[in-house]
Amino acid sequence: MKNLLHLNKYLFQYKTLLFVGTIFILISNVFALYPAEFVRHSFDNIQESISNNNSENSIHFTLLKYGGLIILFAILKGVFMYFMRQTVIVMSRKIEFDLKNEVYKKYQELSLSFYKKNNTGDLMNRITEDVNRVRMYLGPAMMYAINMFFLFLLVISKMFSINTHLTLYVLIPLPILAVAVYFVSNQINKKSEQSQAQLSTLTSITQETFSAINIIKIFRNEENSFTRFYEECKNYKYKQLKLVSVEAWFFPLIILLIGVSTITTIYVGGLESFEGEISTGNIAEFIIYVNMLTWPVASVGWVTSLVQRAEASMKRVNEFLASETEVKNLNTNNTPISGNIQFKNVSFTYPDTGIRALKEVNFKIKENETLGIFGKTGSGKSTIANLINRMYDRDSGEIYIANTDIKELNLFQLRRNIGYVPQDGFLFSGTVSENISFGNDVVNEEDIVQAARTAEITEEIESFPEKYNTIIGERGVQLSGGQRQRISIARAIVIDPIIYIFDDCLSAVDANKEKLILENLRSKTKNNTNIIISHRTSSIQYADYILVLENGKIIEEGKHNNLIQKGGFYAEMHQKQTTENT
Ligand SMILES: Nc1ncnc2c1ncn2[C@@H]1O[C@H](COP(=O)(O)OP(=O)(O)O)[C@@H](O)[C@H]1O
Ligand SMILES: [Mg+2]
Known part of the structure; x- marks a missing residue:
């Protein structure tokens, strides 16, 4: 993580956005938490009404009340999620802008021998690809990490306050999910990098063709040049297909583990409820909590791989930022120049x-x-x-x-x-x-x-x-x-x-x-x-x-x-x- 430390100066510069963003994330999570409770109340009310033989009208009113509350909280949560993106993601875009300019300025300072040592594609990549990856860390990765932190804190403490036994059972599949997603997203990243590299080969071949089109025509080289393109294009397709086959694992995996958690909730929750430890409403509430936790748990893996990529990219960027200009200006004073x-x-x-x-x-x-x-x-x-x-x-x-x-x-x-x-x-x-x-x-x-x-x-x-x-x-x-x-x-x-x-x-x-x-x-x-x-x-x-x-x-x-x-x-x-x- 030490390479990402360079970004701390920017985080400090935009600390207000980050701070306000964090508050918004917290608030949006609080609003996300309550609907599960409303669902529990609704279920418990139905049960109560059945056993008390209450009129249909009273349950009608209760259900509408909770339904309305759920909608209201969903809207409030949405509003704060909007604000959260407007602060954290905006911050990451601002830092991206500053970092790009910092790198470009450094490029211009460095002497010619630096340019002889590094090829153009590589230099271009650092200012585009690498900076973009760093931005993914500052924006999405950071936002999801903070979000995850609050959500876990709120949801898990809530679950424990209801029933320790059930909570422990329900949480078992989640770490497995996190690790699995980490491996899958690592594979996805690797494969997508390979296909990205192939795409740039393809682009440069095409570019070369465009700039040398007259020579190609005069030397009747169309066939050759097409074969070259065809081969590289085939290679690209092959790499894309490999990527797709890994990506195809992603959602089934998540859905499988959600399913396992849900079944566990119903099974263990049913037993607990039968023993009178919890109400049936609690089971419904838990199912919602489990669903709330799955996506963030899945994103632990994703965020980890984002941070790793950003670390590698920032290392490359830092290498440049740390390069010393061989030709230095040792004098900033006015020094008269003559033709001698x-x-x-x-x-x-x-x-x-x-x-x-x-x-x-x-x-x-x-x-x-x-x-x-x-x-x-x-x-x-x-x-x-x-x-x-x-x-x-x-x-x-x-x-x-x-x-x-x-x-x-x-x-x-x-x-x-x-x-x-x-x-x-x-x-x-x-x-x-x-x-x-x-x-x-x-x-x-x-x-x-x-x-x-x-x-x-x-x-x-x-x-x-x-x-x-x-x-x-x-x-x-x-x-x-x-x-x-x-x-x-x-x-x-x-x-x-x-x-x-x-x-x-x-x-x-x-x-x-x-x-x-x-x-x-x-x-x-x-x-x-x-x-x-x-x-x-x-x-x-x-x-x-x-x-x-x-x-x-x-x-x-x-x-x-x-x-x-x-x-x-x-x-x-x-x-x-x-x-x-x-
Ligand atoms: N940027 C460079 N990096 C490495 N070697 C160079 C570079 N520029 C020129 N040379 C080498 O230095 C020698 C002198 O080159 P140069 O001064 O460009 O010659 P001229 O201008 O008389 O054609 C040549 O052998 C050339 O290959
Ligand atoms: Mg010359």
């Missing part, structure tokens, strides 16, 4: 793969300068960008920005001043404007248009049906790779950062547009530091300084002309690329 960047003997190994991506890298750029980083795929170019925007922290060496150790800068201020354009140009589903401003409310329309102009994407945006309000992405206009890249460039430009990092983001833009964008940037960003990462010499030939990387090492550096004169790797690649283009 220096790497001193910086080495870096990706923690998950053990790949040594940078080896003793040294360079320096001043404000207003442009640095070009050149190298083949996998040479470590993006890793330099990752270290500058602190997606990771370097292993050894030093990185200075504005002559301050990068770790001593306010992390959020640092990132706020970096305009990063990633390689893949990811866009969110939303309008063009939203994608450029990215929810940044200081950005106005004028800025957006200006940024689009710098990124040379205005012409295309103007041709879209709704211009800047056109929805792009999955449910809207589909953009080409180059258009996506240019919108991502506009997104970086709009925040007016001090440092620009263009990570190979011009690869899908044609040579003409590339040249224009670079010119725009040079005139717009002449007060900024630009880092242009590329595997094409054309993108970086105007840089003030160029680093040539291979296997994480700087193998050549200098200005474009010097590198060409040197006749090394860079010159060779330049030669190749320019002849290819002509």
Whole structure:
């Protein structure tokens, strides 16, 4: 149970709801208790009337009176049950909301290496499935547990006050019922988890088909893909049927044990009544008590398995909540950022793969300068960008920005001043404007248009049906790779950062547009530091300084002309690329 302790802070936060809910549960149970007594009175009255030869009229009145009372109490019980759900279940929904937000916030805090270690499905499950199970503990499980407690207390003490002997007999089947239901509901949970897992496999297969439908059609892969679906679907059916066969045990089991208790009541009660220990009305009363107890006893098993599941889920959630962010913000003060960047003997190994991506890298750029980083795929170019925007922290060496150790800068201020354009140009589903401003409310329309102009994407945006309000992405206009890249460039430009990092983001833009964008940037960003990462010499030939990387090492550096004169790797690649283009 120790994992569920994390939730105590929330229970404390919503203590009023929980407290009031508990009171409602108690009241509804009190109202549930009396009808059994009214039934006893009715029976006893009938008996009395028969032996006293009373008129039919008087019994008529008595029966109507008790009937009315039973209805009245049932209504009152119902009203308080309504209030009980309105408090306890509402509390669980509120905690679910808070917990989801807590987990999501934590997700956003955690560094990239965390995401490399955990797969997406797993992360999604924790915020949906696992949180939901925790909610089942806070809502239904807790409500039934409190309900059970009061009901047992009230009903059993009532039964004992009437006849100890009969009570003991009647209670015998109940523990058996509780244990049996526990086993059955455990099986149900296990089976339903298996079928749930199969369902998610099925979903991801279907999803994959949808997103790759064109490839499937072109390669005439329909048959194959159908077979795959068919097999998984069959598997799902099989798991569902197993679940159904276990579930089928549930109600018969309960009804059997209710039956046993009822028969015991009548048999033992009949004997007691014959001996004059209790009245016949008491037998009827006991039958009602037994029926009142069965469902809660059955739910002991159910609640236990709910709590166990919640405990397991909360353990998984807690694991995440307890994970430490590797990249920490050590400074919340204002720390001025400038375009002065220096790497001193910086080495870096990706923690998950053990790949040594940078080896003793040294360079320096001043404000207003442009640095070009050149190298083949996998040479470590993006890793330099990752270290500058602190997606990771370097292993050894030093990185200075504005002559301050990068770790001593306010992390959020640092990132706020970096305009990063990633390689893949990811866009969110939303309008063009939203994608450029990215929810940044200081950005106005004028800025957006200006940024689009710098990124040379205005012409295309103007041709879209709704211009800047056109929805792009999955449910809207589909953009080409180059258009996506240019919108991502506009997104970086709009925040007016001090440092620009263009990570190979011009690869899908044609040579003409590339040249224009670079010119725009040079005139717009002449007060900024630009880092242009590329595997094409054309993108970086105007840089003030160029680093040539291979296997994480700087193998050549200098200005474009010097590198060409040197006749090394860079010159060779330049030669190749320019002849290819002509
Ligand atoms: N997130 C990551 N986790 C583990 N290894 C990575 C990661 N990103 C890159 N690498 C590895 O580090 C090396 C350098 O990669 P990267 O800096 O992305 O190269 P480039 O940008 O020049 O193509 C490659 O061998 C790559 O496989
Ligand atoms: Mg890269």
